[in-house]
Amino acid sequence: MPDLDIDFRSPRLYVDAPLAAGSRVPLNRNQGNYLGNVLRLGTGTNVLVFNGRDGEWRAAISGRKRPEHLEIVAATRKQDHLPDVRYAFAPLKHARLDYMVQKAVEMGASALQPVLTRFTQVGRVNGERMRANVIEAAEQCGILSLAAVEEPVPLDRWLGRRAGERLLVFCDEAALTANPARALEPVRSVAQGIDVLVGPEGGFADDERENLLNQPNILRLSLGPRILRADTAAVAVLALVQTVLGDWTEPEKPATR
Secondary structure (H helix, E strand, O other): OOOOOOOOOOOEHHHHHHHOOOEEEEEEOOOOHHHHHOOOOOOEEEEEEEEEOOEEEEHHHHHHOOOOEEEEEEEEEEEOOOOOOOEOOOOOOOHHHHHHHHHHHHHHEEEEEEEEOOOOOOOOOOOHHHHHHHHHHHHHOOOOOEEEEEEEHHHHHHHHHOOOOOOEEEEEOOOOOHHHHHHHOOOOOOOOOOEEEEEEOOOOOOOHHHHHOOOOOOOOOOOOOOOOOHHHHHHHHHHHHHHHOOOOOOOOOOOOO
16 A cells, blocks of 8 residues: 655655765756746755665755755655566657656556557657656656666567566457456466557557567457557556556455454
């Protein structure tokens, strides 16, 4: 269950620096501008900071005329770990890719893997922009771990190098599954991790589909009677996977006598 003590009201900031009580973390120009000019926070104001490794900390803004440093005060939450769910997708155009990355992070994906297919709309991916969206989503949603942003690779190369013991959930509009949640329930183990794949809106080419269907440990999944846009499909399939196989399920409490 979510931690009810999470502070969703204080501003949160990602910093790429070690965090420990008594340490000082310098702010870059964009961070100082955000705290001082956008949020209008001054010296002594508390914010929350995280780096993806050391948990979440309360910090006080310091500086002469504008926010220049953060004085790390005390730990507020221990570091957590995301479920081993890699989201693989055919890249989209800018605004929709931004949305999809943000939502995949909110859904708890631990890695984002762009794959290039025959009918992919976009041939180039801005990895820095993707990472900026990962950080922004984590800052806003109380997430402590950052999803990894992988380099784009052709679909056949990604399939050839991925570990076969990982479950591959392949969103396939041709799948006959009437109930996608029920289709996931027979999966006995995801200890080796889950790869979730959503293709381009033009679908997979015949040879790509054949290659997918020949993969080990694959589960074809229909997302219902309507054709979804790729960014909508990302939210739908990750919600299904997290609900049935991921960390949305509350562990059963032992029976008491």
